Amino acid sequence: MEGSSDRECDTTLNKANAIVQGIMKKIKPTIDGKRRRDTVLRYVRHKVQSIDKSLLVSAYGSWPLRTFLPKSDVDIVVIGNIGLQDIKHVFEEDSEFRNVITHGSGTDAEILRFFVGRMQVDLCVNHDDGLASNLFMEMVNRIFMRNNLFKESILLVKAWSSIEAKILAPGLLTSYSIQVMVMHVLLNLPGKNVTPFEVFKRFLETYSRFDWDKLAMGRRGVIKLYEVNDLQTAYTGHPEFDLLTPCLEYCASETNSGKPPVCKKDGFVKADMNIIDPINRFKNLAYKVTRPRLKKGDYKVNKPDNMRSNEKTRASNDMPGG
Structure with missing residues (x-):
């Protein structure tokens, strides 16, 4: 029975990946x-x-x-x-x-x-912050490589964010903030044969249960919200980020990114969502996002209904006697 269940899971995953490939052909840059x-x-x-x-x-x-x-x-x-x-x-x-x-x-x-x-x-x-962030993201893409997995995952998440979730919009999340969120998902996604669909699935799982009241997305990963202005905490985390350190230092030195805005004397400005810009620790990439403007007071990234129902079915099948 267990082998049959694994085969069904593989079949479902293959079908999902095939659907995603069809979507990617339609949304990829031409x-x-x-x-x-x-x-x-x-x-x-x-x-x-x-x-x-x-x-x-x-x-x-x-x-x-x-x-x-x-x-x-x-x-x-x-x-x-x-x-x-x-x-x-x-x-x-x-x-x-x-x-x-x-x-x-x-x-x-x-x-x-x-x-x-x-x-x-x-x-x-x-x-020139935009030029610096582009350079940084190109370096991130080189780290992950895997046939442009990083960029294809961004495209898939952006398509969902703008068309279905409606969170990629003025006053909500920017393209760059979504890139940073996808980057953090990939840094913590094991395995070499990962597909854009699996990254998308993990993106939904990660941010649908992310506690923005207590946590923030730091330069290298999840940190406590009260630690966002702590230089050491905000700049430590995933070891793979060490490969990006020279690039981060270069980006900060070549732009205005390393300096706090004049109007923000207290450093990082907290909001309902808190995502630290990897090349500028004073910048909150989600400072415009407010709870009422993101999903009617529920400011978590929500999973599509069909994914939630599939998870409920899978959970009931895993229960004793199910």
Whole structure:
């Protein structure tokens, strides 16, 4: 009976992996999607450098990381001696750009949001944290390798987060915070032959029971909430992170990440969810998330109903006399 149960489990897992592979084919970045984004970047770069050719214009976020969904926007940063309003003025004069607005203030970096055709663009100035986080995530991907398991897992979780769970949205979780959450799942997932579906399943299991009232996701793993401002505790944990130490130090030194924001004198700002940015211990990646805005007061990541029902069935079968 036990062998039969194992075979059924393997069959179910194989079916689930096959379904996920079908989903991945639909949501993976395509050549056309990359080409359209390349065109947008070249166009924006041309407009910005018409002001000053020495300005660096670069993409960051899910696009260069190749973890963007079909409808994802394009994140662009301009590095150089220029202000956001100077760039906004140039764009507003061009009828090709629609609805040029300034978005974000206070603890957020101000961004310029507009459309090139049907592609949304978010542009910021001298905010190089995004470039540093991209470098860091590429290093994480190299550690896990396994045929881009890390990036494919991010894509799967993002697809679920934006389409079904609705937690990947303004005022909730960002793409980068989800990347960090997936990274922590992979660091604690044993075995070499792991699939994106298994990472997704563990993601749901981990965060559906995570006690955000008492715990936080530290730089290297789970820590007590009262320890978030403890440098030693926040920066210790999984041994595989030692491979990333040089990269983390480089990212912090090359950006503004290692410094606390001027308006945050008490260091890390606690919220209903607390996820420490691996390259900036003062930054809470989930500081915008509030309980009412995330699942009507239940701010845990919830499992799909069919997964919960399957687990109940499995539990009843494991009970004596079941």
